[in-house]
Amino acid sequence: MTSRVIPVPPFVLTVFGATGDLASRKLIPALFQRDLAGQLPDEANILGVARRAMTPEAFRDHARAAVLEHGGTSGPVLDRFLARIDYLAVDAAGDDGWDALAARLGGFAGRVKVHYLATAPQLFGPICERLGRFGLAGEDARVVVEKPIGRDLASALEVNRVVGEVFSEDRVYRIDHYLGKETVQNLMALRFANALFEPLWNSAHIDHVQITVAESLGVEGRAGYYDTAGTLRDMVQNHLLQLLCLVAMEPPPSLEADAVRDEKLKVLRALKPIDAHNAGHLTVRGQYRAGASAGGAVPGYLEELGSATSRTETFVALKAEIGNWRWAGVPFYLRSGKRLAARVSEIVVGFRPVPHSAFGEGAGPLQPNQLVIRLQPDEGVKLWLMIKDPGPGGIRLTHVPLDMTFAEAFKVRNADAYERLLLDVVRGNQTLFMRRDEVEAAWRWIDPILEAWRGMDEPPRSYAAGTWGPSAAIALIERDGRTWQEDGA
Numbered sequence: 001m002t003s004r005v006i007p008v009p010p011f012v013l014t015v016f017g018a019t020g021d022l023a024s025r026k027l028i029p030a031l032f033q034r035d036l037a038g039q040l041p042d043e044a045n046i047l048g049v050a051r052r053a054m055t056p057e058a059f060r061d062h063a064r065a066a067v068l069e070h071g072g073t074s075g076p077v078l079d080r081f082l083a084r085i086d087y088l089a090v091d092a093a094g095d096d097g098w099d100a101l102a103a104r105l106g107g108f109a110g111r112v113k114v115h116y117l118a119t120a121p122q123l124f125g126p127i128c129e130r131l132g133r134f135g136l137a138g139e140d141a142r143v144v145v146e147k148p149i150g151r152d153l154a155s156a157l158e159v160n161r162v163v164g165e166v167f168s169e170d171r172v173y174r175i176d177h178y179l180g181k182e183t184v185q186n187l188m189a190l191r192f193a194n195a196l197f198e199p200l201w202n203s204a205h206i207d208h209v210q211i212t213v214a215e216s217l218g219v220e221g222r223a224g225y226y227d228t229a230g231t232l233r234d235m236v237q238n239h240l241l242q243l244l245c246l247v248a249m250e251p252p253p254s255l256e257a258d259a260v261r262d263e264k265l266k267v268l269r270a271l272k273p274i275d276a277h278n279a280g281h282l283t284v285r286g287q288y289r290a291g292a293s294a295g296g297a298v299p300g301y302l303e304e305l306g307s308a309t310s311r312t313e314t315f316v317a318l319k320a321e322i323g324n325w326r327w328a329g330v331p332f333y334l335r336s337g338k339r340l341a342a343r344v345s346e347i348v349v350g351f352r353p354v355p356h357s358a359f360g361e362g363a364g365p366l367q368p369n370q371l372v373i374r375l376q377p378d379e380g381v382k383l384w385l386m387i388k389d390p391g392p393g394g395i396r397l398t399h400v401p402l403d404m405t406f407a408e409a410f411k412v413r414n415a416d417a418y419e420r421l422l423l424d425v426v427r428g429n430q431t432l433f434m435r436r437d438e439v440e441a442a443w444r445w446i447d448p449i450l451e452a453w454r455g456m457d458e459p460p461r462s463y464a465a466g467t468w469g470p471s472a473a474i475a476l477i478e479r480d481g482r483t484w485q486e487d488g489a
Ligand code: BG6
Pocket: 177, 215, 234, 235
């Protein structure tokens, strides 16, 4: 089976922060892949912008290296791709270079203009203000902002305000790259394109939901940023809450952007508060110490950071509940962390046990059904069922998965989330982007947790690198008589 390539309209994409990590690791390689797939029209150009003076040739060399380092290959397509690329030195926080930028973009009349802010968030305001002042924020222009969108509700409101002063909401694209992952979108297909699940998708039939986003890597070169954020801000506020929304939302009337985002917003608003009264019971913070990962010894977070005093969490587990008719009483256990035992992201929907077993003791225990949606690695969906162990000699039951591992089921390359999201911006499709009120509602729920932690005045619990986090995270779920699913089994 081959994937369908839908052409996009002519565009010029300006990448602010073009020499940075995100542009090199994700944006440039993603655009190359789309060119390789034949999806970019002839009139598609990429304009790298950063403060540093650099010739366009030097930037193209940089882009070539980025493509080759991240899965691309040299050849005529790479040459064609590089010919689309140009570079301009522009001072995001001053006025140098802006006239030249306006003149350059003026040469692309009639094209969609995408401004991608792959910069530090402090520059979002100055850049948007100048995009407005230099006439680059007209109806044909869209702006893309990356997380972190604030570090709490107040700062998120401010980011949204400065961007909103220049761009109307229908032209603001807030990226959460988890929404661009193949399996995340499949969650919507699974729920809303099949008659099987939706009748069971409620507290009468679902016992609990687990969402795990585990990484085996540490903070790598990002300790400086990470130490100001921590896992709750870096992962839970955005990626994990977005996943929770897609699992829990009501069926939207269509996949039109606001139809989906309205439903997600209702979920965020229905989350029961976690604050100083219950945070000690419902949340666990951890920080990794030295241990073994991928077979080798690795240092602890404090060593990597070079500071013995940080209390920033590198792991969070929490038990959330959604206070509405569909989900009342169904716990949503969320966990995420760095330097865990494996890189695995998955959603496990645990169904309730059958009300009565007609099978005798010899048949073995009945295990509840589970739907496991694996985001990475090995994207796919497994539905765990009880079946009869084949063979004569009475009925013995066994728990087996109906297994749809996408790599085996569909022989197509799995596109990176940025490939889809970047072209959605060009197409003007906001469905997979966060609306202003969603980001704010997520912070409204996260802020009291952060405040409760500050009030507790205790360090995060330590866990050895290469394990599944502090033992308190295991206790969090086990005291409810449940266990974390570590391998989908
Ligand atoms: C980012 C976080 O948003 O997501 C990183 O800032 C994290 O800390 C990354 O490593 C994980 O993304 P992925 O796609 O590798 O699961």
